[in-house]
Amino acid sequence: MYSKPRILTILDIVTSLLFITAVALVFFYAPLEAVMGQVQRVFYFHVANAWVGMLGFLVAAISGVAYLLKADRKWDIVGLAAIEISFVFFLTAIVSGSIWARGSWGTWWTWDPRLTSAAIAELLYAAYFMLRQGIEDPDQRARIGAIYAILSFISVPLTFISIRIFRTIHPVIIGSGAASAEGSFDMTTKMLVTFMFSLLTFSFIFADLLWHRIRLGRLTEERETLRLKTLQ
Amino acid sequence: MTLLPQAEDQARRKSSTQGVGRFIRSLTAIIWKDLAAELRSRELLSAMLVFALLVILIFNFAMELDARARSTVTAGVLWVTFAFAGTIGLNRSMAMEKDRGCLDGLLLAPVDRSAIYFAKAIGNLIFMLIVEAIILPTYSVLYSVNLFKPGLLLVILLGSIGYVAVGTLLSSMAVQTRTRDILLPILLFPLIIPVMIAAVKASTGYLQGVDFIDIRPWLNLLAVYDVIFIAVAFMVFDYVVEE
Numbered sequence: 001m002y003s004k005p006r007i008l009t010i011l012d013i014v015t016s017l018l019f020i021t022a023v024a025l026v027f028f029y030a031p032l033e034a035v036m037g038q039v040q041r042v043f044y045f046h047v048a049n050a051w052v053g054m055l056g057f058l059v060a061a062i063s064g065v066a067y068l069l070k071a072d073r074k075w076d077i078v079g080l081a082a083i084e085i086s087f088v089f090f091l092t093a094i095v096s097g098s099i100w101a102r103g104s105w106g107t108w109w110t111w112d113p114r115l116t117s118a119a120i121a122e123l124l125y126a127a128y129f130m131l132r133q134g135i136e137d138p139d140q141r142a143r144i145g146a147i148y149a150i151l152s153f154i155s156v157p158l159t160f161i162s163i164r165i166f167r168t169i170h171p172v173i174i175g176s177g178a179a180s181a182e183g184s185f186d187m188t189t190k191m192l193v194t195f196m197f198s199l200l201t202f203s204f205i206f207a208d209l210l211w212h213r214i215r216l217g218r219l220t221e222e223r224e225t226l227r228l229k230t231l232q
Numbered sequence: 233m234t235l236l237p238q239a240e241d242q243a244r245r246k247s248s249t250q251g252v253g254r255f256i257r258s259l260t261a262i263i264w265k266d267l268a269a270e271l272r273s274r275e276l277l278s279a280m281l282v283f284a285l286l287v288i289l290i291f292n293f294a295m296e297l298d299a300r301a302r303s304t305v306t307a308g309v310l311w312v313t314f315a316f317a318g319t320i321g322l323n324r325s326m327a328m329e330k331d332r333g334c335l336d337g338l339l340l341a342p343v344d345r346s347a348i349y350f351a352k353a354i355g356n357l358i359f360m361l362i363v364e365a366i367i368l369p370t371y372s373v374l375y376s377v378n379l380f381k382p383g384l385l386l387v388i389l390l391g392s393i394g395y396v397a398v399g400t401l402l403s404s405m406a407v408q409t410r411t412r413d414i415l416l417p418i419l420l421f422p423l424i425i426p427v428m429i430a431a432v433k434a435s436t437g438y439l440q441g442v443d444f445i446d447i448r449p450w451l452n453l454l455a456v457y458d459v460i461f462i463a464v465a466f467m468v469f470d471y472v473v474e475e
Contacts, residue, residue: 151464151468162425
């Protein structure tokens with residue numbers, strides 16, 4: 001419990017190496033995109049960040065269900081850890097997307113379905129933290145947090161669909177894109193390799209951070225129990 | 233609000249019987265309790281109504297609601313008004329239960345927990361519909377727009393159901409926190425954005441006389457949202473009130 005597991009240390013090292021390789025791939029291996037130029041390189045990490053964000057929200061919803069079924073606090077720690085990490089990564093995805101949009105669409109922000117639903121999702125999970133902060137009792141906090149994580153996860157796709165009924169200009173690189181999408185491009189093999197590698201790297205980063213955050217959550221809990229014991 | 237004698241009576245009688253009849257009796261008992269309490273104090277409805285009228289008046293100055301603007305923004309103004317007034321109602325209706333220990337009483341009663349949720353939701357829906365029933369003619373008179381179209385009324389009903397289904401669940405969550413009054417809108421608004429978008433779009437469609445085929449996706453979305461969130465709320469409400 002107290003000492004860091006060996007596998008976690010190995011995961012740390014592997015993740016760092018992967019990340020350095022990914023950065024190198026993005027800047028030196030992936031070819032320059034003909035129309036957009038350098039700003040297109042944001043794309044690799046932008047999508048990877050959004051991927052980690054959504055992965056974490058999924059993990060949080062699943063651990064929310066698990067908590068409600070089992071009432072075991074470890075699921076609460078997992079859920080909180082996943083949302084904390086995803087919140088940051090999703091924000092990075094929004095900001096990096098904004099940087100890309102400036103270069104490609106000529107504006108920092110547009111009320112496009114994906115951008116709007118991403119912003120709403122971010123607000124939903126910001127509300128999650130506020131909700132948790134307002135509750136003192138740990139079990140009650142875990143229960144209500146779990147419910148909100150589930151509700152949010154159901155609501156995000158509905159928000160997306162509801163805004164999607166308008167026309168979108170966000171390019172769809174994977175799968176077929178709408179004809180109206182601006183800034184779309186075909187990926188060359190090298191681009192695809194870089195892209196997939198970024199996704200892999202960020203999945204590793206997510207797993208690594210999640211593990212660390214869960215350990216931290218457990219230690220916090222442990223400390224709390226010890227403190228209560230000494231006080232008694 | 234303390235439990236009214238009548239509701240207590242009904243709660244006692246119902247414990248002897250079983251099944252659907254029992255569920256419906258507890259449901260009506262709780263709804264009746266809310267309505268009777270409101271009928272005597274009139275604090276919730278009057279606050280919601282005055283607030284809603286104020287919002288409409290403020291919109292009048294903020295947006296220069298002239299004839300041309302009205303055709304496009306009426307639906308938006310109405311739904312923002314309903315959403316804001318609704319939050320007041322939701323907050324109040326749950327705080328009332330919590331403050332005087334009524335919720336504990338309800339939880340102790342031999343009543344299915346989901347009956348409590350559905351009763352509170354239906355009560356909130358009734359209040360919301362009453363407010364809407366007063367706002368609509370007022371808006372029609374003030375801005376000479378005819379709002380009495382069957383389609384629009386259907387949209388308002390569907391939208392209010394979705395709003396109240398989620399709102400009741402969230403207000404019973406928010407009421408357990410330290411910062412409950414400010415927390416409810418923060419929790420609620422991002423979750424009900426699909427309802428707001430679909431309701432505003434469908435309402436605008438009906439007001440501008442758009443073909444039904446263009447409005448239908450929004451109506452579908454509203455219905456789907458209502459069904460999903462009523463089902464989810466039904467499943468998780470037990471955990472919300474668990475002590």
